[in-house]
Amino acid sequence: METLRYYERRGLLAEPHRSSGGHRLYDASSVTTLRVIKAAQRLGFTLEEVAELLEVGRHRHRPRGVRPGDAGLQARARAKLAEVEERITDLVAIRDNLQAALDAGCDDLIACADTDCCPIPFATITRRPAPAAQDRSDR
Structure with missing residues (x-):
């Protein structure tokens, strides 16, 4: 549970909705993101690298001057x-x-x-x- 809170503080997971009793309610998207985080870590990516990959994926666009594949998973996977x-x-x-x-x-x-x-x-x-x-x- 502390890991999930840590991921929320780092901005890797969105803060979940809460039940009337104050329990965290994670939606399917959060569960998928958590699976992606754990799989990427298992592939050798650091948590910082995972955060960068998630950020690139969330924006789905490239900064100016960056060729396709240079900022996303393809380039990072080649380097890893x-x-x-x-x-x-x-x-x-x-x-x-x-x-x-x-x-x-x-x-x-x-x-x-x-x-x-x-x-x-x-x-x-x-x-x-x-x-x-x-x-x-x-x-």
Whole structure:
């Protein structure tokens, strides 16, 4: 219940009508909006990003100079997909390094870090690779 009140305060949900006893009465539109919010969060969108998507959807028009798809779900979904793919790449590297450490029988990270035979690439995994240059031609 507190989550619904929070969404109302943030402007994600309209304040509902109340019964004569003061109970909140949510209409079908509010229930749909709540489902959209939860689904978008499950897809990895932050609450701030969800708020922006809802706002764009409510206005159904684009600001001047913004091409179709640049401000709405399509553009945001492409950006979120790129983030997810980057996280997947990171997780695969983590999995592979952990599996290599298990396979090699590593038991002490400090001792392992000082040996040449340790499969964990301590020097490279402590540096985050530079982000790939985005192709500007698709904008």
